[in-house]
Amino acid sequence: AQSVAQPEDQVNVAEGNPLTVKCTYSVSGNPYLFWYVQYPNRGLQFLLKYITGDNLVKGSYGFEAEFNKSQTSFHLKKPSALVSDSALYFCAVRDQGGNNRLAFGKGNQVVVIP
């Protein structure tokens, strides 16, 4: 079954510094990979996805993520963090060859310090 690991509970970063949120995945086939963000008292919002093609995908709000097949990773990055980026970030994976179920990681709390 597909699964995602987000090893860090919380990521603290100073405003203006680069932000990285780590994600590794496990699937039996080829992965579809996603990042979602959850702001307080709001539902999850789609940020970006990797299906195939270029390993570097760009998404909403200046975020990007890099697919690394050999390391089975899909880390989320932003060159310069904003205070408004403080939120809970979820990585998710779906197995292209398996069921359509989307498996989410436990989430990472990002705190951007002014």
Add this chain to the structure above:
Amino acid sequence: EAGVAQSPRYKIIEKRQSVAFWCNPISGHATLYWYQQILGQGPKLLIQFQNNGVVDDSQLPKDRFSAERLKGVDSTLKIQPAKLEDSAVYLCASSLGPTNEKLFFGSGTQLSVL
């Protein structure tokens, strides 16, 4: 466009009581999902509908949980009887189709079972 609507926003019940949650997906979205998000964990799929048919309910505790989407639009999730471990946020999401990679989430119903 209008988003995914869920009600109620909060619910507090005692164990062994019954509770129901309602979801109205984005207009035109054929696929509807119910997720359970326990504090500190990522969302876990409970059930997935394609129109009014069930696609995946393998992770639904069927002895106490039930869900329906009778007219292929809005949906109801019920718990009867509730247990303490059911305390969680119940998220509804919708997408255009079953393999569509972008899910739209509602704000969720926060359930506390005392």
